[in-house]
Amino acid sequence: MKSQFVKGMSHGVPIMLGYLSVSFGFGIMAVKAGLPVSAAVLISALNLTSAGQAAGVTIIAAGGTIIEMILTQLTINIRYALMALSLSQKLDKSFKLPQRLAVSYGITDEIFAVASAQPEKLSPLYMAGLILVSFIGWVSGTFLGAAAGQLLPKSLTDAMGIVLYGMFIAIIIPPSRKSKKVLTVVVIAAGISILFRYLITAVSGGFAVIISAVAASAAGALLFPVNDGEEDEK
């Protein structure tokens, strides 16, 4: 049982390193927007999400309304509901109410990606290890960025902007190489996302991701339905 926790922690290390650099950027941004260092760290500890936090800080800085805050967080973060639903199908029997309440806090893009790539069912301890290490990276990176970010050269902080996307690529490409079905879905999603970026610009970024992903996955499910058990092989 203990080894599940250690395994989760080791799988969390690349996420932690990626988070360190991204949350570093968030820390810089939050302080620039006029927030105290403690507020930046608190936001990171409570939310554990990049896009939603960046949007939230923008609203706080602009003195926006609470309704605007709620709608923005809903739009940007609703993808987590899909991820949570997907992960809920992969949990082992030791997941009871308390474990579900606790682990749901840590569903992020990266944790979801790593967890759903596991060949076996997920245990609470594995998820706890994965989330804990990622959390440490996210919160400490925010603190460092907020406290010391402006001391680093801009060239370095700019280049760090690509770290998490690089990780996404490393997650998408290998299964796309092995499966034409996955490749097709990935290409459709990217294509629709490009349309939203350059042609249908009235749709916000959060909604654009949701629509692209839902449409591409629905197309995949219609064109190439998976067989019983096939989804456990990934």
Place this chain on the structure above:
Amino acid sequence: MSLIIYIAVMAGVTYLIRMIPFTFFRRKIKSRFFRSFLYYIPYAVLSAMTIPAIFYCTGNVITAATGTVVAVILAYFDLPLIVVALAASGTALITGFFV
């Protein structure tokens, strides 16, 4: 508006979005379409989040594009996540000195 209220609302909404489907959805999904849909969702979400946003994440399209190319090549050869991610960033940094 008090800062702490903003932060509480933000955290509350974000948690509920994750918690409600994860905690209260217990049954095994029977529909083949919906199971297929959930199988493809992770790849579709990451793809839509990455493209085209990755080209704007460093503040310079050229450094971002070279970083992306390096990431795709290394990922194609199944290198570990962190190697791909840091190589992309290192490439963007080095390219940045020349553009």
